[in-house]
């Protein structure tokens with residue numbers, strides 16, 4: 001069995017790249033598709049798992065490197081799971097995360113059906129021979145007013161259950177210990193640690 005000494009971290013999102021790189025063992029070299037000039041694929045899957053596999057397959061085929069990709073998003077119960085797999089596009093269409101968060105707060109308030117939400121992350125590792133493994137992690141929490149400056153994306157409006165801080169008020173290590181990506185990674189790690 002061939003040990004993994006380098007991994008393409010298949011994302012164009014800088015916040016994700018930092019988090020995924022920190023989850024992986026230090027001795028493994030992490031490579032960004034941006035540095036290799038590889039663009040993003042079209043994400044036309046219907047689930048986080050499908051989109052994660054689309055990304056891993058695309059980046060793996062284009063780099064010929066073992067690739068780890070993530071598809072993730074914020075699901076809000078009172079909004080029937082929105083923005084969900086369209087979390088990135090929702091922010092893009094509104095011109096950025098600040099406007100997207102303001103819009104979400106307005107919608108949640110108008111619905112008046114509570115603030116329950118969850119972050120979901122599906123991680124896929126794919127080898128150049130086509131072998132792939134996908135695992136999903138979920139962290140439940142509540143939507144709050146915009147608080148904190150750390151992290152990325154929707155971190156300022158998400159407070160995990162059992163904590164008083166939003167993800168953006170936590171320092172990076174604190175968030176990374178508990179978040180959806182860590183939960184997905186722990187499941188994946190059990191299956192791939194033999195390659196490290």
Ligand code: ITT
Pocket residue numbers: 010011012013016040043055070071072073074087088089091119151152153154155167179
């Ligand atoms: P890649 O496809 O290149 O990985 P992306 O940002 O488009 O980058 P997604 O399609 O998976 O990634 O979209 C996920 C969205 O959910 C994106 O807008 C993120 O900012 C947001 N998101 C995911 N995990 C998050 C986290 O831990 N904290 C805050 N926002 C998060």
